[in-house]
Amino acid sequence: MKKILFPTDFSEVSTNAFIHALEFAKIVKGELILLHTFEMPVFDNQFFPENYMVIFESIELSKFDMFKEEIPKLRAIAEQRKLDKIRLTHRLMDGDLLYNIKKAIKEDDIDYVVMGTAGASGWSEFVSGTNTGAVLVDIHIPLLSIPMDAVFKKIETIGFTTRFRPKDKIALKKVLVIAKKAGATVKCLYVKTNNSDVSKELIKNWEAEFENEPIEFYVITSDEVKETILDFILYKDIDILTMLTYKRSFFEGLFHPSLTKKFANNFDVPILAIHIE
The missing domain is CATH 3.40.50.620 (HUPs)
Structure with a gap:
């Protein structure tokens, strides 16, 4: 069974991408591993010598509680789409998103990554420095990136x-x-x-x-x-555009806002990025 990593911050962008992730899992006969990461704030423990660990534990607990509240919502979406038979597991990790994605890929032997990219400027951001763009050039397995306005439709x-x-x-x-x-x-x-x-x-x-x-x-x-x-x-x-990651500079130009402006209402196609050495 194929393993699909789905990084999420539980935003509207991620929730929309989750639908695509479910449907993609159905196609490749895979399971989804939901990854939520958070970065702990930096405290100088000389100012909090007694309460230092209490502060960290309270932050971790609040993140865990939020995580527990959001997971049932995603399971409900799967049930609504009659995809609740797809196996869902979860990872809550502290630290940098890209580092944790790479770690999860290695530890869980991931085959694909599916994640959302945000907003009307998402295409240019996708290849020029956002989280998705960073993942694009740093991982060596296929990455399916879903723009916020991409409504799932059958891949033909x-x-x-x-x-x-x-x-x-x-x-x-x-x-x-x-x-x-x-x-x-x-x-x-x-x-x-x-x-x-x-x-x-x-x-x-x-x-x-x-x-x-x-x-x-x-x-x-x-x-x-x-x-x-x-x-x-x-x-x-x-329905899906494949891009090869060794062409990244080319696609930076392809999705420049000046080019995509005239396609703003139509250009909501997911990108399947494939790494080639």
Whole structure:
């Protein structure tokens, strides 16, 4: 059974992402491990020599009580969606979020991470310094990031951009595993610019290799790469966009607010980030 780590702060963003996490667990036949982290405030114990531990214990207790209050709400959501058979376990950890995510991944042998990204500016923040962005570049397992306004819908189409490199093929095969379990099609896009060096023969080789798989290949000639990808996502009804983390700088530009402004009411597509060495 696959193990899915779901970091949550019990915010509206996280609650929405939890629905996606449940549905993803159903697809991959997995279980969810809910992770809530908190950082203890720094006290100088010379000013609290007698009450130092009392202060820390009271903070820990309050976090634990909040944790106990929120978990039943998530279980109720699972029950409402008839997904209450999915196994849920919990971790409450003190310390830095990224450190604890990496620790949980190692200790629990995690296969996937699912987490939310916040607000209208979430896409640019996702790849430029927020918690989700930090996780993106520091973990080596697939990460499904859910924007706040992404309403779950059945995954039928997974977008995948490529330059037909060997690294891309490794990632494509990983995506294909998920697509088959979801009964989805992978739409693979290559934006051919004036400087493109990919041969027609290489493209045909890929098409031949995957001809019996639920993959469709699209080659679009354009020097406006980022805009072409955004148009492709919208007009091909992409439900999840796959990004490869070695392309992080490219996606920083792709999701820049100046580009996404015209898509503000539509661009709420979850991102599946796959790490490739």
